[in-house]
Amino acid sequence: MNKLSMCATACAFVLTPAAAAQSDLYLEGGASVYSLDDASVNALTMRGGVDFHTLFGAEFEASFGLGAEEVDDSSGVEVELENQFAGYFVGRYPVLPRLSAVGRIGYTTGEFQTSNAGVSGDAELDGFAFGLGGEFMITEDFGLRGDYTRIQVEDDAADGDVNVFAITGVFKFGRVR
Numbered sequence: 001m002n003k004l005s006m007c008a009t010a011c012a013f014v015l016t017p018a019a020a021a022q023s024d025l026y027l028e029g030g031a032s033v034y035s036l037d038d039a040s041v042n043a044l045t046m047r048g049g050v051d052f053h054t055l056f057g058a059e060f061e062a063s064f065g066l067g068a069e070e071v072d073d074s075s076g077v078e079v080e081l082e083n084q085f086a087g088y089f090v091g092r093y094p095v096l097p098r099l100s101a102v103g104r105i106g107y108t109t110g111e112f113q114t115s116n117a118g119v120s121g122d123a124e125l126d127g128f129a130f131g132l133g134g135e136f137m138i139t140e141d142f143g144l145r146g147d148y149t150r151i152q153v154e155d156d157a158a159d160g161d162v163n164v165f166a167i168t169g170v171f172k173f174g175r176v177r
Contacts, residue, residue: 024051028145030168032063034110036125037160039079041112042066045166049090059104061086068115077116084110086129098137105130108151110162125162127152135170143170
């Protein structure tokens with residue numbers, strides 16, 4: 001079973017109708033920046049999740065690159081994010097009535113494409129991921145979330161880990177009881 005299938009199976013298990021019957025559902029959409037090696041790649045990020053407790057939940061994330069970016073060493077090498085999928089267990093701790101600290105831990109898989117002088121190659125970067133951030137609810141149903149996620153890459157071909165910074169809009173559906 002490949003890693004993407006394992007992520008999807010774990011998310012499907014957590015997002016079952018029994019869990020949703022006692023939960024808060026939410027969708028998020030926004031922008032993220034993937035910082036790897038000497039390049040930063042911009043992406044569109046979408047998340048869907050369920051809070052099955054006031055402090056705990058799970059979410060699925062999908063990101064798609066917004067174009068190729070040149071590597072900083074001026075060698076002409078470009079890097080582009082094709083796609084990235086992840087499943088996370090999420091913890092929220094209310095700091096103020098509308099502000100919560102958010103932590104998450106999970107697994108991610110992503111496909112990157114590199115090109116140099118017309119020659120391109122693909123790299124699949126998978127790994128354990130964890131992150132911290134904050135969520136501010138402007139109204140009861142709409143808010144903003146900013147977070148940092150570190151992906152510990154399990155590929156020897158990649159130099160170092162991937163840092164992801166994201167800002168998303170949050171839309172909560174409310175109780176599904």
